[in-house]
Amino acid sequence: QSALTQPASVSGSPQQSITISCTGNTSDIGTNNYVSWYQQHPGKAPKLIIYDVSDRPSGVSNRFSGSKSGNTASLTISGLRAEDEADYFCISYTNSIIRFGGGTKLTVL
Amino acid sequence: QVQLVQSGAEVKKPGASVKVSCETSGYTFISYGITWIRQAPGQGLEWLGWIDSYNGHTNYAQKFQGRVTMTTETPASTAYMELRRLRSDDTAVYYCARGVGNEGFGYWGQGTLITVSS
Numbered sequence: 001q002s003a004l005t006q007p008a009s010v011s012g013s014p015q016q017s018i019t020i021s022c023t024g025n026t027s028d029i030g031t032n033n034y035v036s037w038y039q040q041h042p043g044k045a046p047k048l049i050i051y052d053v054s055d056r057p058s059g060v061s062n063r064f065s066g067s068k069s070g071n072t073a074s075l076t077i078s079g080l081r082a083e084d085e086a087d088y089f090c091i092s093y094t095n096s097i098i099r100f101g102g103g104t105k106l107t108v109l
Numbered sequence: 110q111v112q113l114v115q116s117g118a119e120v121k122k123p124g125a126s127v128k129v130s131c132e133t134s135g136y137t138f139i140s141y142g143i144t145w146i147r148q149a150p151g152q153g154l155e156w157l158g159w160i161d162s163y164n165g166h167t168n169y170a171q172k173f174q175g176r177v178t179m180t181t182e183t184p185a186s187t188a189y190m191e192l193r194r195l196r197s198d199d200t201a202v203y204y205c206a207r208g209v210g211n212e213g214f215g216y217w218g219q220g221t222l223i224t225v226s227s
Binding site: 036046052102 | 146159
């Protein structure tokens with residue numbers, strides 16, 4: 001059972017924006033800003049798209065943005081494209097322990 | 110460029126052990142820990158633990174305590190993960206990733222499929 005809660009699926013049309021939530025508690029997400037987000041296409045390794053809640057690695061599109069409020073982190077993808085269709089996972093790091101979200105399948109309609 | 114290259118797929122019988130390697134290049138090995146993560150077919154990600162490549166200190170997920178051992182071979186810039194007493198529900202793709210999580214995992218191995226079947 002995943003420690004962080006994500007919606008199982010979200011969908012959106014091209015050019016729209018969607019937001020994926022990742023809810024934890026005061027022992028993980030609520031403790032610090034070590035939340036990261038990953039995109040995973042079928043058969044591929046996860047790709048880091050957001051770290052430290054809202055920072056983007058070099059080379060990641062600015063259509064991806066992250067935020068946090070209390071015990072919930074969020075990933076927003078704006079200007080949806082067909083290639084954004086993938087699974088998305090959140091990860092929190094607290095006291096040397098990693099917790100995962102269960103993953104959200106994004107469908108671009 | 111940073112690369113993590115894992116050993117190939119394996120098929121094991123229940124009760125056996127498996128050792129997966131993760132050969133790194135493109136950075137100073139001892140500057141970053143290595144985390145091991147697995148993904149069962151069609152499932153989410155599961156954390157096995159990490160090893161500090163500088164001093165060999167390990168931190169295993171409670172679920173795998175006593176069954177997993179993570180090691181490194183610094184001259185070869187390689188990390189290893191051994192899982193013992195394999196069960197069918199250990200069937201998964203096992204990934205190594207650079208770091209321990211506080212900066213995210215920016216680099217991943219390609220994954221190693223471990224199939225446990227009699």
